[in-house]
Amino acid sequence: MKTLSIAISDIDCNKFHIKKDNMDFPDLVKIVSMELDRQNLDECVKLAEKYGLSTMTMDEITDEVKAVRRDAKNCH
Incomplete structure (x- = not known):
């Protein structure tokens, strides 16, 4: 096993809710992945609002899909 030392700013530690000075790699990956998922979801919500999709019902979304x-299929 290797030990890797990285420097993370206080801002990023707060942003990613990193509270430990030492952690296993899978824990770090999980924390970073969760934050990136949250950011992507926020972007999806913004785009949905921008294009008027945020008011669609699930049935309307299903019909669109x-x-x-x-x-x-008709194009091929």
């Missing part, structure tokens, strides 16, 4: 798939 079906229409796109149907159109894709």
Whole structure:
């Protein structure tokens, strides 16, 4: 096993909710992945609001997906 030492700013430690000075690599990956997932979700919400999708019901979303798939099949 290797030990890796990295420097992380206090801002990033707070942003990623890193509280320990030492941790296993899988724990670090999980923490970073969760934060990146949150950021991606925030971006998806912003885009949904921008394009008027945030008010769609699940049935409307399902209909949209079906229409796109149907159109894709008809193009081939």
